[in-house]
Amino acid sequence: MNYISTRGAGAGERHTFSDILLGGLAKDGGLYLPADYPRVSADELARWRALSYADLAFEILSKFSDDIPAEDLRALTRRTYTAQTYCHVRDDDASGALAAQITPLKTLGVENGATLSLLELSNGPTLAFKDMAMQLLGNLFEYTLAKHGETLNILGATSGDTGSAAEYAMRGKQGVRVFMLSPHLKMSAFQTAQMYSLQDPNIFNVAVQGVFDDCQDIVKAVSNDHAFKAQYKIGTVNSINWARVVAQVVYYFKGYFAATQSNDERVSFAVPSGNFGNVCAGHIARMMGLPIEKLVVATNENDVLDEFFRTGIYRVRKAAETYHTSSPSMDISKASNFERFVFDLLGRDPARVLQLFRDVEEKGGFDLAASGDFARVQQFGFVSGRSSHADRVDAIRDVFERYDTMIDTHTADGLKVAREHLQPGIPMIVLETAQPIKFGETIREALLREPERPAAFAGLEALPQRFEVLPADAQRVKDFVAARTSD
C-alpha cells in the first residue's frame, strides 16, 4: 500500500502507512490518501460479518498497513478494542454483552418505513467517538516509536473532546508525552475534570489564560519554529491524521452488519460533522465496497459543509462568522479533512485540487456548481442538512419521550438531519458521537433533568486536578515543554 498527496507532490515516492503515521500534512500541504482504495470481495464481506470488533479492525487495517507484520497488528487491535475500554454503556442490565460489542447498535423505531437506530460510538474512556480512533493511535504510536527507538512530544490545543481523547489514549504510553493547551476556566466542569484529573507523569495539562483560538495560535507558532520542533520532537494528533480516519472505517462495517441480515441489503448513515473526518471514513468504507445508500452530512449552525453539498459552493468562514453553539465539537470555520473527498470527487486530479485549495487560501473558497464534477456528489451518495439549537433541543426531547433514550447535542443534530433523508426499506443509522453528560446544560434545557452519568464518572469533578496555568505566550509554552523533555 502506497500513500500519495492530494496535491500531487512527490508522485513516484513511496510512503508506507508507518511513514505517514507520525506526520501531519504532506510536504506540499496536501493530505495523504492511499494510491488505490482496497476493495472488499463478497466472500470477505460474508466472512467479516461474524468477526469481533477487534478482528474486524485487524482485517480492515491490514489492507491499509501492509508494512506492519500481521501478528503485531492483530495484537494491537485486540489490545485496543476490549470490553474493558468501551465499558461505559448506559444499559446496566446488558452491560457486559453490550460492551463486548464495542459499538452496539440501538434500534429506536420505524419512521417513514425506515428503521432508525443509533450506533453507539461513545462508550470509551472519554465518552465521545474520538476514542474509537485515538485509542488505536495511542497503541500504534507506542509500537512505532519503540521499533525505531524514538520519542514524540505531542502538542495540541483543545476546547474539549479532542484533547481528552488524546490524553486518555496516550496516558502511560512509552516514548510519548502530551502537552495539551486548553483555555483556562472556559471548559465545562465535567470536561475540565476529565482532563485535569489525569495524574500520569507523561500527560501535561496547560491552562492558557485566553480563549481556544489563543491556544491554537500558540500551537501554530511553536510548529512554525522548525528548529524547536525538530529539537523537541514535536508532533500532533489532529483530525487529518490518516490512521485516525482509517480506524473510523471499521465501525461503518460493524454498523452495517448489525443493521442487516445479508450483504444484499443497503443502509444509510447520518453523521454529525465538523472537520469531515468521521464522514470521510464512511466515504472510504463505501469506496471499499460496503453497500451504503446515503451518507448524510449533518452540520449545526456552522454549515460550511451543508452549503457545499446543497450548492457546490465551498466557502470557509472567518473567525467572526463562526458561531459558538450547543454542539461545540462541530463549531468549525473550515473542514480540514474535506480535501480528501474533493480529490476523489474530481477524479483524483491533484493539479485541480492544488488550484482549488489555493483559491480557498486566496479567495476564501471555490465554486463547483457549474462544473460537471458537482453532479458526481450524488453518485458518491452524499446528502446533507443543518440543525439549529432549537432543532437539537426538540430532537433531544422527542427521542427521550418517544424512545426513552437520552442523546447528546451532536447526535441530536445527526438525528434531526437523518429524518429529512429517510427512505422506506433502507435502515438509517445515526452515529452517536458523544454521551449526554458531556453537554449537560442543553440536556437540562430540553428535559428539565440531569443528564445520565455512567457509574465510573461519579464524583469526577471532586478528584484532585493536575494542571499548570500559563499566559497566552508561545515562548512561555516552549519553555514549559523544553523543561520537561530533557532526555
Ligand SMILES: *Cc1c(COP(=O)(O)O)cnc(C)c1O
Ligand atoms: C469531533 C466531534 C464531531 C465532529 O467530527 P468530525 O470528524 O470533525 O466531522 C462530532 N461530534 C462530536 C461529539 C465530536 O467530538
